[in-house]
Amino acid sequence: MLTSEPLRHPTGYRxxxxxxxxxxxxxxxxxxLIIESGKGRWVVPREHIGxxxxxxxxxxxxxxxxxxxxLYLDSSxxxxxxxxxxxxxxxxxxxxxxxxxxxxxxxxxxxxxxxLTDELAHAKQDLYRLPMPAHPRLLKxxxxxxxxxxxxxxxxxYARQCGMSVRTFNRQFKAGTxxxxxxxxxxxxxxxxxxxxxxxxxxxxxxLSCGYNSVSAFIEVFRTYxxxxxxxxxxxTTPSAQTSRALPR
Numbered sequence: 001m002l003t004s005e006p007l008r009h010p011t012g013y014r015x016x017x018x019x020x021x022x023x024x025x026x027x028x029x030x031x032x033l034i035i036e037s038g039k040g041r042w043v044v045p046r047e048h049i050g051x052x053x054x055x056x057x058x059x060x061x062x063x064x065x066x067x068x069x070x071l072y073l074d075s076s077x078x079x080x081x082x083x084x085x086x087x088x089x090x091x092x093x094x095x096x097x098x099x100x101x102x103x104x105x106x107x108x109x110x111x112x113x114x115x116l117t118d119e120l121a122h123a124k125q126d127l128y129r130l131p132m133p134a135h136p137r138l139l140k141x142x143x144x145x146x147x148x149x150x151x152x153x154x155x156x157x158y159a160r161q162c163g164m165s166v167r168t169f170n171r172q173f174k175a176g177t178x179x180x181x182x183x184x185x186x187x188x189x190x191x192x193x194x195x196x197x198x199x200x201x202x203x204x205x206x207x208l209s210c211g212y213n214s215v216s217a218f219i220e221v222f223r224t225y226x227x228x229x230x231x232x233x234x235x236x237t238t239p240s241a242q243t244s245r246a247l248p249r
Contacts, residue, residue, distance in 0.1 A: 002077070002113060004102040007068040011199075014061040023078040024052040024070055025120075027090075027098050031066035032198045034191075035059075035085045040177075042085040043128035043191050046198075049098065049120065051086040054078065058085070064198035069102045077113050080121040088123045128194075130187055133176030137162040138169075145185060149192045150211040155181055190225045193218075194233065203230045 007026055026033065026044065033044040035052060036059045044050035046068075052058055054075040090098070097116040101108045133139050141158050145151055158181070159169035173181045189210040196206045207218035222230050 001072075001074040002101065002108050002110075003072045005070050005072075007066060007070045009062060009066040011065050012063065013066060015059050017057055017059045019055050019057050020052065020072065021054060022072040022074055023054045023081065024072055025098065026050045026052075026068055026070045027095075028066065028068040030068070031062055031064040032194055033066055033068075034061050034195075036061065037085060038132075039084070040129055040131040041191070042087055043130075043194060044087050045126075045128070045194060047089075048126060049088045049090050049094070051081055051088065051120070053081070053083055053085070056085070063195040069098075071098065071101055073113065073117075077110070078117060080114075080117040082121075085129075087126045087128055088120050089126050090123055091119065094119045094123060128191065130184070130191055131177040131179065133173060135172055135176055137164075138173055138176060142184075142188075145188055146192075149185075149189045150209055152211045186221050187225060190222055193222060193230065194226075197230055197234045200234075206230065 001022065003022075007028070009031075027049045028044050028046045030046055032046065033050060035042045035044065035050055037056060042050065088094070094116060097112055097119065101112055101116065104112075132142055141162065155169065156166055159166045162169055164172065170181060173179075173184070177184055179187070189212075193206050193210055196209070197203075201209075203219070204215050207215045210218060212218040212221075219229055222228075222233070226233060
């Protein structure tokens with residue numbers, strides 16, 4: 001089974017927690033989509049393809065208006081894909097296959113589905129994933145910081161709030177997320193900055209709103225995680241119109 005539908009949502013969109021009986025591939029052409037599961041958040045920027053496995057409880061949200069396309073695949077067609085949400089930077093062949101399958105939907109050649117999932121399984125995965133700790137007190141801190149990325153309290157202050165020593169706080173946080181706290185907070189800020197860039201906010205305003213006193217320091221951190229400056233990130237590059245014609249009918 002394969003179906004497709006347009007993906008269009010307004011600014012401030014958020015779903016309730018839910019599951020699909022099918023796997024979902026979503027290609028974003030405008031905006032930035034966040035997929036949230038119990039283990040973390042995955043960011044799907046424009047010109048990327050996001051993956052949500054079948055039967056995974058999740059929510060989707062976006063601060064910016066979203067446009068794109070979704071493909072829903074029977075779980076038997078998704079065995080090559082990861083068992084957790086993922087974000088792919090597709091090559092031209094993957095783009096062409098995805099677009100052709102959306103056009104064909106129920107009349108699609110299943111060989112194209114197999115080729116697409118195989119291509120994505122070997123595609124570059126962008127690590128725009130923010131893991132969330134399971135420990136209740138650490139999770140409370142993490143969720144607070146997601147809503148206040150300009151918070152500049154020290155690690156010592158957060159440890160006190162959790163009733164832990166700094167050493168225990170750092171050890172527990174890394175055990176729960178795979179990241180140290182400082183890097184986790186940097187990535188949380190970068191992800192929020194991505195959303196603001198999609199809204200057209202100026203870089204100086206974003207830097208201050210992310211808790212940086214120096215715009216250059218913010219730009220350097222952003223480039224470390226994305227490989228681009230905020231200015232480069234904000235430039236829309238539209239795939240060639242030839243991409244959708246790259247496969248024979």
